[in-house]
Amino acid sequence: MRDIQHIENPGHTVSVRVDPGTERECRPALWPSVGEYPIYDPFLYTTMTTDDERTRRFRAALARLAPDRRILDIGTGQDLLWAREGVQAGARHAVAIEVIEDAFHKAAANLSTLAFPDRITLLLGESTSLRFAPRADVCVAEIIGSLAGAEGAAAVLADARTRLMEPGGIAVPHRAVTLAAAVRLSDLLPDQPVAFAEAALPYLRSIFDWHGGLFDVRLRVENPPVDALLSEGAPAEVLDFNGDLQTQQSTTTRLVITRPGLVDGVLTWLNLWCLPDEEPLDALRMQTNWATIYLPLFDRPWPVEPGNVLELTFAANLSDDRVYPDYQLRAVLHTADGQQYRGSLVSPHHGGAFRSHAIYRHLFPTG
Numbered sequence: 001m002r003d004i005q006h007i008e009n010p011g012h013t014v015s016v017r018v019d020p021g022t023e024r025e026c027r028p029a030l031w032p033s034v035g036e037y038p039i040y041d042p043f044l045y046t047t048m049t050t051d052d053e054r055t056r057r058f059r060a061a062l063a064r065l066a067p068d069r070r071i072l073d074i075g076t077g078q079d080l081l082w083a084r085e086g087v088q089a090g091a092r093h094a095v096a097i098e099v100i101e102d103a104f105h106k107a108a109a110n111l112s113t114l115a116f117p118d119r120i121t122l123l124l125g126e127s128t129s130l131r132f133a134p135r136a137d138v139c140v141a142e143i144i145g146s147l148a149g150a151e152g153a154a155a156v157l158a159d160a161r162t163r164l165m166e167p168g169g170i171a172v173p174h175r176a177v178t179l180a181a182a183v184r185l186s187d188l189l190p191d192q193p194v195a196f197a198e199a200a201l202p203y204l205r206s207i208f209d210w211h212g213g214l215f216d217v218r219l220r221v222e223n224p225p226v227d228a229l230l231s232e233g234a235p236a237e238v239l240d241f242n243g244d245l246q247t248q249q250s251t252t253t254r255l256v257i258t259r260p261g262l263v264d265g266v267l268t269w270l271n272l273w274c275l276p277d278e279e280p281l282d283a284l285r286m287q288t289n290w291a292t293i294y295l296p297l298f299d300r301p302w303p304v305e306p307g308n309v310l311e312l313t314f315a316a317n318l319s320d321d322r323v324y325p326d327y328q329l330r331a332v333l334h335t336a337d338g339q340q341y342r343g344s345l346v347s348p349h350h351g352g353a354f355r356s357h358a359i360y361r362h363l364f365p366t367g
Helices: 042-049 050-063 081-088 099-112 153-163 197-211 356-363
Strands: 003-008 012-017 028-030 070-074 091-096 120-124 136-141 166-171 175-183 218-221 234-240 249-256 260-262 265-273 292-296 302-304 307-320 323-333 340-347
Touching: 003 197, 012 042, 012 197, 012 356, 042 356, 050 081, 050 136, 050 166, 070 081, 070 153, 070 249, 081 091, 081 120, 081 136, 099 120, 136 153, 153 166, 175 249, 175 307, 234 249, 234 307, 292 356
Parallel strands: 070 091, 070 136, 091 120, 136 166
Antiparallel strands: 003 012, 028 218, 175 234, 175 265, 218 292, 249 307, 260 302, 265 292, 307 323, 323 340
16 A cells, blocks of 8 residues: 555645554554544444443433433434433433434434334534524533534533523533643554554545645544653643533643653543543543544654653634634643743644644645
8 A cells, every 4th residue: 555645625636644554453543533524424423323431421321310301412413312312211302403414314214213203303403503492401412522622512512501401401411621641643653654544534535625625634543552641641621511611711731741752742632521420431541432632732852851841721712613612732841951842733623724733744745
């Protein structure tokens, strides 16, 4: 297999660096982050519906919260999964909302086969533009990204709490946190090239087609080795869906280096609570469809020693669509000899620069 392949888009041909190695279970792999975009196919749906860790937690929350209540399922998907589970758990009625038209039509066909189709109302559109009555008592929304807010969960659930839920209504999940740790990307892909998995190319093409142009996609790392982390993880983004839910936020944290190495960015991953009293789902250490996201900060790796500090400011601000966040990162690496190295990243949901960092110039060798 060639290690450089090409993606054709209207008006663009872009070269992509591809890993020629054989894909196998548990081998690290580099993909674009896909959950933020309406490009779901049967493979992506299957990876979600067969995620036992995820499904067990959402099901347990509905078993506790749904009986004799009205529920709202935002992003119900073609399987009407949580609307169906909620009704089976004893909900009086479920409203299921789906924005992707193909998934909506498949959901409508599936609804007609259920034993209780009159207990689920299926709606097509964005929840932020729909209304229904009566309002829901419980809202379940599996629109959490590998970066917690990347799929618009903060804006969507803040709107749902205001317009679509009864006062005092409960959201599932309860809380989502994005953690960040210092890393070097090549350490996350040991003994293999820094390149996209071949299977990722159709998704790159779909994202660029959806946007109508090229931009620096977020980099999803599957199966990263935990021992590649150069610091402990620290919260960078916090979403309290049943508390003080912030649609825009900025957090500054200090990542203390715990072992010698080289750093060029941060690895982020999800912690998720469906119920407040449970141990969180940890996307770095558990088998789940949520993956880790690598965010580049420096155009070259800098050497670090234990005790050095990477001061990270992580900001999320709503993009021009007022739903999906754009992320901005600033970093200052403080070394023992008093040196300071500054890095940054602007990672919009869509648009923005292409080949803005050294890593993107490496992955996309020509513009």
